Amino acid sequence: MSATLGPPADDWVPGLVALDIDGTLLKWVEGTGQHYEQVSAEVYDAVAAVLAAGSHVVLASGRSPHGMTLIADLLDLPREGSDRAWVVASNGAVLFRYPPLDIVHEETFDASDAVAAVLREHPEALVAVEERGVGYKVNRPFPEGELSGEMIEAPIDDIVGEPVSRVIIRDPSASVEDFVALGARLGLHGTDYVVGWTAWLDLCPVGVSKASGLDHVCRHLGLTADDVLAIGDGRNDLEMLRWARRGVAMGQAVDEVHEAADATTASVYDEGAAVEIRRWFPA
Structure with missing residues (x-):
């Protein structure tokens, strides 16, 4: 999909750039459901430009904390002499500072009934908790x-x-459509959920999302959603893209992500995150 960037605001400069990881910063290994743990030079340099301008970069991912520190290291977050980085993990349920990894906020819930309801319909499904x-x-x-x-x-x-x-x-024998229908059918009362690129379901506490996590970070930094540029590609980015002043979908995102966003950038394979960041933080 080609980029539809839209007009920039007159003199707005994002005070915080919120970045999804998989499919936004990291490229997917097509057809495998996995990703390359490599940050391109274009993305690295764009992130460096944000930091050089005095704005904040916050990683916001469905990954658990221990799966995010490597990406912070690849981006050199934080820069030497700067305060520790803020990171939004587990789709907003866990916030931590780094380095060292220090959990500063966590939302938990009782997932037993929701898991049992899913397993009744997908008894062979795989279940994981950090x-x-x-x-x-x-x-x-x-x-x-x-x-x-x-x-x-x-x-x-x-x-x-x-x-x-x-x-x-996770049910490797099911499809994304199966899990979208499952979530709608079950309702999963008392629990929020996100369906991934494959038959992958993330269950989380009600009201918790990347947006709620980023809002917590913004309050600590003296910022608001009006200061935020957010970039993402997945269904777990919907709330974040709607919440931020400027929410941008990656080019390869599914339709509902484009619909939630203010604009679309190039795909991850064409360094769409760097393309969008450079509109606000040119070389």
């Missing part, structure tokens, strides 16, 4: 490369027996 600093507790191993860190097998009752910040449910 085991902080190690990897994930899983009922069975996920396909290679889909989770970061170690996979520790455990019974479902142990995985969701206590409040959690996020649950991943």
Whole structure:
């Protein structure tokens, strides 16, 4: 899809640039559901321009915290002499500062009923919950490369027996459309959910999203949504793109992401994040 950038505001400069990771900063390995853990020179230099201008860069991802620190390192966040970076993890349920990794806010919920409802319809589904600093507790191993860190097998009752910040449910034999319909059909009362690029369901606390996490960060920094440029490509970016003053969809995003955004940039394969950032922070 070609970029439809729209007119820039007269003299607006984003005070904070919120960036999704997978499919926005990192390119997908097509057909695998996995991504290259590499940041292009174009994206690196664009992020450097934001920081040089005195604005903030905040990573906002569905990833768990231990899966985000490498990306912060690849981008050299924060720069030497700067305050520790803010990072929004687990689709907004976990906020941390880095380095070192220091959890400063976490939202949890009881996911047991929602997980049971999904498993009644997809009994062979894979379930995972973060085991902080190690990897994930899983009922069975996920396909290679889909989770970061170690996979520790455990019974479902142990995985969701206590409040959690996020649950991943994955059914390699199902389709994205199956999971979109499943979420709509079940309602998953008391729980919010996001369907990914594959038959991948993220369960999270009600009212928690990347937008709510970023709002928390903005309040700490003395900013508001009116100061934010947000860029993303997935269904878990919808709230963030609507909330920010300027929400921009990556070119390869699904239709509902484009509809939620103010504009569309180039695809991740054409360095769309860098293209958009450079409109506001030129070389």
